[in-house]
Amino acid sequence: MEPLELIVVGKEMVAADTVKLRLQRVDGGSLPVSQPGAHVVLDLDGRVRRFSLLDADSAPTHYEIGVLRTANSLGGTHFVHDRLMVGDRLSLLAVANEFALDTGAPHVLLLGGGIGITPLLSMALRLSAQERSFALHQVVRDSSRQWPKPPSLQMSVHIGRAGLDLRKLLAEQPAGAHVYVCGPTSLTDAVRTASRGLGWETHRIHAESFGMAADATDAPLRVTLTQSGLTLDVAPGTSLLDALLAAGVWTSYECRRGVCGSCLTEVVRGQPIHRDTLSPGLRVGGMCTCVSWAVGPELELSL
């Protein structure tokens, strides 16, 4: 689709460091249809970022998204929090869904970590409207970060990962249940490991990623590229992929959020911190430069 010009018509704080934006078309027209789990791709002042839609609608006139101010973010989320105001415009590049709800599952467990609750809310609303069996859980670091519960839904809230026995929660689900998890890689990995351990088939496990999830403890990296002989210094807050592209390094990429594996690059030396949603088998010997980081200070890539 051609980029659509959107205007911000609402901005409100809904939890600590968390803002909800309401967007509509500049001309007031209808927006592309979205399904539960879908996300929008927005151009934020030249930075392409993806955000899950809070609700799915067959003829939407508005989109709502939640945006967390992320540690170390030099661009996207700080721009939304500190600069973007009601009345400002931004471009909608695409509406996509790589986290679609399985319509045949007998029961659905929805598990959101922090801001990762957002795509699950659209699923919960749809499942609730269809009177299907589901459970909605949110894990948050502290209660100030809890996303407000929509009035029509039940939501279990767990404070800290210690407050949640994943294995027990998964084991309690009815036979044939599907799990949808969105949040930090530590959570999606833990759900994958626990559910596989309980014998769940892979098609019942669905994970979504939001793109580069910088951590406050990330250290600057010196990245050596063995094929092109370049050395790049990359500061936390810039993705390795962005740094590579800025340096003119030729590498492929597609999703920019650790889902597709297009940017998977061989690691010659160094210890990656994986933040993609690929399985451990796919990560062996490589890393997704779009979302992952490494234990500093040195990293060598075969590029």
Add this chain to the structure above:
Amino acid sequence: MDDTLFHPGERMVQERTGERAIALLNGRNISAHIPAAASNFVAQQRWCVIGAADEGGSVSASLLTGEPGFVQTVDELAGLRMALDDPHDHLRVAAPIGTLEAGQSIAVLLIDLQTRRRLRVNGHVASVSANLLDVTVGQAFPVCPRYIQKREPEFDSPDTAWPPALPVAGSALDGAVAKWITAADTLFIASLGPSGEADVSHRGGRPGFVQIVGNVLRIPDYNGNSMFNTLGNLAVDSRCGLVMPNEDGVHQLQLNGRARVCFDVLDEAESTGGTRRWIEFTLESWRISPLNRPLRWRLIEASPFNP
């Protein structure tokens, strides 16, 4: 919403699979020039794959080999220049290279098995002679590393082992040809868009990922970049050509035929990696032809993305 990036066949497949939005997003990586950063990559390659049609409209894919540097970017990244190194006079009679003419559509795929990187260039033949092929770039785009088996070139491919074999041809899928196909983990497929624009694309999987069913090759369509250049082409023009390299590094198996795209197939063996899409390629003819220069690859590891 309309776009000029994709033709109606591609749009149809993108819409049918629900991957249109992602295709448009990934389409932003397509450029009218070779990406500057890919220049070194181009000059490091030892082989490429050529896709084009002949005068009669038969579409073929062929491997073309050379010393590193045999392909170069020219005209400030708007062109590719390929040396046709042909000591045994094979290219003159090889499809589609032997029949190329200035002005015709051509696709070039540069693929480095060692780092699993590839660059696709679709364009036109600017000029062609016995030892030089110049291509004007129409579209260039990097493609992802999925399903590429990692291989390293072997440097002990002596010319003395070079049999000046004549092409062997046929139209039955049996014997050595069937064995070759069912052992393959890599193939390339050339196809044409609605205006005859050539494309050539890589397919990879575990050995045996291509199945023979009667006179038909069933080639699974795994998850990809959502653009569906090949499937979109086949949706508007069924003619296509396949090429499969051989372990011996001396020969290639070229197949010509027609293909149709199958959606929502009953895939009980999960051979499509969950997409439930495959291509059914009906063979018209095959031939085993020698490479212009031998190039042998040693398998390092299969792609972890192979279903």
